[in-house]
Amino acid sequence: MKVVKFGGSSLADGETFAQAIKIITADPERRVIVTSAPGKRTPDDIKVTDLLIEYAHRVINKQPYDDVLTQIISRYQAIAKYFNLPAEKLTDLIQRLHDLPAGKYPNNHYLMAAFKAHGERSNAMLMAAVLNHLGYEARFVTPTEAGIRVTGTPNNANVIPETYSLLDHFTAKQSELLVFPGFYGITLAGHIATFSRGGSDITGAILARGLHADLYENFTDVDAIYSANPNVIDDPEPITKMTYREMRELSYAGFSVFHDEALIPAIQGNVPINVKNTQHPEKPGTLIVPDKNFQPRDIVTGIVSGKHFAALYLHKYLLNKQIGFTLRILQILAKHGISYEHMPSGIDDITIILDRDQINDQLIDEVSNEIQETVNPDHLEWIDNYAITMVVGEGMRNRVGVINDILEPLAKNHIAVPMINQGASRISIMIGTFDKDADNAVRAIYHRFFAN
Template identity: 80%
Template structure:
């Protein structure tokens, strides 16, 4: 049995729905379907999730949301009309959408989560109705019915282990197609909570693990995962097969085709993931598999850069002689709920690399002031334009000279390296540069390993 997830662009309109249905029904092993909310139909379009956020904000601010509600409903009506679905079949969707403001929510964050989740919920319900209309045995299943239980904040939930026990007891027959909405689960108190944006990937992985699927097929709008960003490197090599940990390392710095948190349930269940193109489903796509017995075909699997980093540099003589020096810095970060990404150090220096998206200018000034007062460093510097380039590949473990090849390729382009780090797994090398050099660094490294 396979779990099949479709992204928002793959379910944006009636034609896309038909394409997805053709994929579903072409393989009898595709039994569990996970839907995203309808995405953009064209570049200037707006995603249904973003319309639902506008709907939620209108309700929170006591504004009339009727025009937004009509705009949302029209997206689903257009899909239904493509299949000549009787108008009364959409009544449950309309009633559900209009009833959202009348529900009771603990606070506005829960309200926002519930509204956002309905892009996926209504699309899954519509998919089941259309499949039934076309003569297939299909069932719409909510996270509540399946027992997908979560904790965490309303808009950044995490699945809990009981979910897998619940799914193992979920009953279904051998002929029916099960249609699940992606992106959300139910809290222990019975409220809707969403995963992080793009979280339908997570739902698919949870179901693949809990229902013991043979494969998790993730259909999106690209042919495969590529060895570099096609917007940076012309015609990069597609990756035919990679390991979970390679994908995890590449996702960290910017590979966005597959949600990195979705790897965890797949790893737990040892479920292979196949990323494929909805618009060209005969192409094999990219397989993401366990690392056990994996035989790499290339030295490097992928090169990716992330420009969303910043760094805090401290210099203090005899730093290495002071017990608890690093702890005092980390306590300041923890007090402000700031996690750090990396902390390369020398005998008199520490560089703390942070996610720039998770910290604002006011917070930067606050933590710098507190570190100055607590530590009194000889030099304290904030580096805003920081980029990290990840070079990842299982094939690097058994190959000497990889770091030399990387540094030579960067030196030839006169790119200054501010940090280099290789983890103990030996499958990933992290390089720090100025963010203005990041794209050229990716091209230089890619050319070294793939073109040469």
């Protein structure tokens, strides 16, 4: 059995819907379908999720919302019209969208989560209705019915282990197609909570593990996952096969084709993932597999750079002799709810690398002041223009001299490297650069390993 998930661009309108249905019905093993909310039909279009967020904001602020609601409903009506679906088949879908403002929510965060989730929920309802209309036996299944239980915050939920025991007891007829909405689960108190943005990938992985799928097919709008960002490298090499941990390392710094959190359920269930293009389903795409018995074809699998980082640099003589020095810094970060990404250090120096998206200028000043007062460093510096480049590959594990192969082209291109770190797994090397050099760093390393 296969779980198949379609992204927003693959379900944006009637034509893409029809292509998705063609893919579903072409293989009898594709029995579980996970839907995203309708994405953009054109570059200047608006995603349904963004319309629902605007709908929620207007309800919260007690502003008129009829025009936004009309836009949302019209997106589903246009898809239904493409298939000549009778209007009454959309009655429940439309009514639920109208009723959202009247729902009972513990606070506005839960309200926002419920509104957002209805992009996926409505599309799953519509997909099941269209399949039935075309003569296929299909059933819409809610997270409540399936038992997808979550904890965490309303807009950043985490699946709980009980979900998998509930999915073990979920029953369905062999002949029916099961259509699940992606992106959300149900809290223990019975409220909707969404995963992080792009979380339909997570739902697909949860179902693939919980329903013991042989393969999780993730259909999107690219032919494969590439060895580098196509916006940085012209025609980069497609990756035909990679391991879970290679994907995790690359996702960290910016590979955005597949949600990195979705790998966890797949890893736990040992379910291979196939990322494919909805418009070209005949192409092999990229297969993501367990690392056991994996034989790498190349030294490096992928190179990616993330420019959303910053760093706090501290220098203090005899730092290595001061017990609890690092602990006191971490306690300050924890007090302000800031997690750190990396902390390379020397005998007199520490560099704390942070996600720039987590913090603002006011928080930077507050944290810097507290660190200065608490540990009194000889020098404290905030580096705002930091980037991290990840070079990843299972083939690096037993290769001598890879670091030199990476640094040599950077030196030739006069790219400064203020930080370098090799992970304990030996399949990744992390390089810190300034953000202005990040793309050139990727190009230089790519040319070294792929162009030759």
